[in-house]
Amino acid sequence: MVDHAAKLIGCNEENLLRMRGSDLQILEYFKIMNRELAPLTNWLSLQFAEATDADILASPIHSELVELDRCSLYYTTNYDDFIERALKRSGRNAHIVSGEHTIAHDRSVVEVVKFHGDFNNPQQMVVSESQYMERMRLESPMDFKLRGDILGRAVLFIGYSFRDPNVNYIFHIVNRLFSDLPNSPSGRRAYIVLPEPSEFERRLFNERNIEVIPVGAEEISKNVAEVLHEMRI
Structure with a gap:
């Protein structure tokens, strides 16, 4: 989920994000940048749907x-x-x-x-x-x-x-x-x-x-x- 959040943010260097912040901080950054978590939680929901x-x-x-x-x-x-x-x-x-x-x-x-x-x-x-x-x-x-x-x-x-x-x-x-x-x-x-x-x-x-x-x-x-x-x- 965190890796996908980094991709949706548009960051190609996921390892750099993880070096700079924790998983929860990356998800917090995603929420700040998108003003909501729906794009991420909707994607996650689809992963379990099948x-x-x-x-x-x-x-x-x-x-x-x-x-x-x-x-x-x-x-x-x-x-x-x-x-x-x-x-x-x-x-x-x-x-x-x-x-x-x-x-x-x-x-x-x-x-x-x-x-x-x-x-x-x-x-x-x-x-x-x-x-x-x-x-x-x-x-x-x-x-x-x-x-x-x-x-x-x-x-x-x-x-x-x-x-x-x-x-x-x-x-x-x-x-x-x-x-x-x-x-x-x-x-x-x-x-x-x-x-x-x-x-x-x-x-x-x-x-x-x-x-x-x-x-x-x-x-x-x-x-x-x-x-x-x-x-x-």
């Missing part, structure tokens, strides 16, 4: 996620609709939450929370640096929902790491909330799946009350799917 339901369920991770019948709450920072499509194709009643006005009051449905918005609600999408900075105030309805949803539950992170500055604040929220809550029988309330984690990563996550679940770096999707499979059996 995926069929069968394609999505062919993903080992998605096929296992929908089988977690005791899980009724999925959070994602992605903008695509793959999780909800997989759930609906599997016969589960999925409800999309992308803002306060879409929060479900029917506890029989499965909530898919689009924490950074989605293509159907572009005004709620968090893409550029200023939008992330605004979210990091931790005062939006979605942040309050996250805090409430964490209570009484265990949290599993898939696909994140400390290299993702855009979601680091979520780890901060989890740590701050769980530090004042009774521990689960295992001693942890939050877990993260990491491929071949280093001692550096283990220590940092453990200090934030997040237990690391290690998997092999080869065939990561298959290995993560096996973790999900073991969870439900």
